Amino acid sequence: MNLVKLMDEFGTDDKCRGILEELRWPDGVCCPRCESKKVSRIKKRDQFDCDECRYQFSVLSGTIFHDTHLALKKWFVAIYLIVESKKGISANQMKRTLGVSYKTAWYLCHRIRAAMTEMNPKPLEGTLEVDETYVGGKATGGGLGKGNYLKNKSIVAGIVERGGDVRLSKISKTDRRTLHAFIKGFAHPKTKLIITDEWQAYRGIADADTEHAVINHKRKEYVRGDIHTNTIDNVWSLLKRSVAGSYHKLSAKHLDAYLDELEWRFNNRANPYLFRDTLIKLIGALNLEYKDLIAA
Numbered sequence: 001m002n003l004v005k006l007m008d009e010f011g012t013d014d015k016c017r018g019i020l021e022e023l024r025w026p027d028g029v030c031c032p033r034c035e036s037k038k039v040s041r042i043k044k045r046d047q048f049d050c051d052e053c054r055y056q057f058s059v060l061s062g063t064i065f066h067d068t069h070l071a072l073k074k075w076f077v078a079i080y081l082i083v084e085s086k087k088g089i090s091a092n093q094m095k096r097t098l099g100v101s102y103k104t105a106w107y108l109c110h111r112i113r114a115a116m117t118e119m120n121p122k123p124l125e126g127t128l129e130v131d132e133t134y135v136g137g138k139a140t141g142g143g144l145g146k147g148n149y150l151k152n153k154s155i156v157a158g159i160v161e162r163g164g165d166v167r168l169s170k171i172s173k174t175d176r177r178t179l180h181a182f183i184k185g186f187a188h189p190k191t192k193l194i195i196t197d198e199w200q201a202y203r204g205i206a207d208a209d210t211e212h213a214v215i216n217h218k219r220k221e222y223v224r225g226d227i228h229t230n231t232i233d234n235v236w237s238l239l240k241r242s243v244a245g246s247y248h249k250l251s252a253k254h255l256d257a258y259l260d261e262l263e264w265r266f267n268n269r270a271n272p273y274l275f276r277d278t279l280i281k282l283i284g285a286l287n288l289e290y291k292d293l294i295a296a
């Protein structure tokens, strides 16, 4: 997919509705209320009428696009920009590109991002790299002492399967209990190998099925044969570039949503149908109400 193709294929409301209909009901239109397939199309209102229960609905009913005041083609461009930009895209950039208000752009980005959340992530296995990093915030006053530097930052833990998916979480501490719980929450119990740096909180993560290899960054050791954390380091550089380049006002409260977006893009890095698959996720996603977003 590229932007020109996108405009050709989805440049009108009708074309957007067409693809949404295909993706939502691949086996033919089906009533969302009673699941009957006996439905009549009311062409001029873009609606359907269920012959069984008389419910009238559109392809947008019950989806994230329901009640939207924004043209569907703008939604499509926004989705395209979010999934295709390596570093993500800021609400300000979205505002300029779509010609909408900042508030509309900001809300739109958040709704699309919320739909990218993986509800039932499959356990990671094989060789896993685990690390933690600090993002966001700025050191304020008092020099660059470590405590001061970290005060306004959030901690993110990451675990990545070599050749597979990444999972990211905001964590509150980097102690043993937190990091072990994070790893156990995402790794298959029979994972072959977990690679971390020398941070002591990772000690004891090995068991009968799982080996633990340590790469000692403090001693300037970065690669020992297959033992390295380059994959998760790459994820951190993507995260840092997107925080620096796109999300100037990245607040701790929305960090989880940004992490979900990064995960979705990273985990679909080789997926040629990423745009289509993102549309499918959006159709199936719960709507994110503006009031819930700002209250969160």
Ligand SMILES: [Zn+2]
Pocket (backbone or CB within 6 Å): 031, 032, 033, 034, 035, 036, 050, 051, 052, 053, 054, 055
């Ligand atoms: Zn019905």
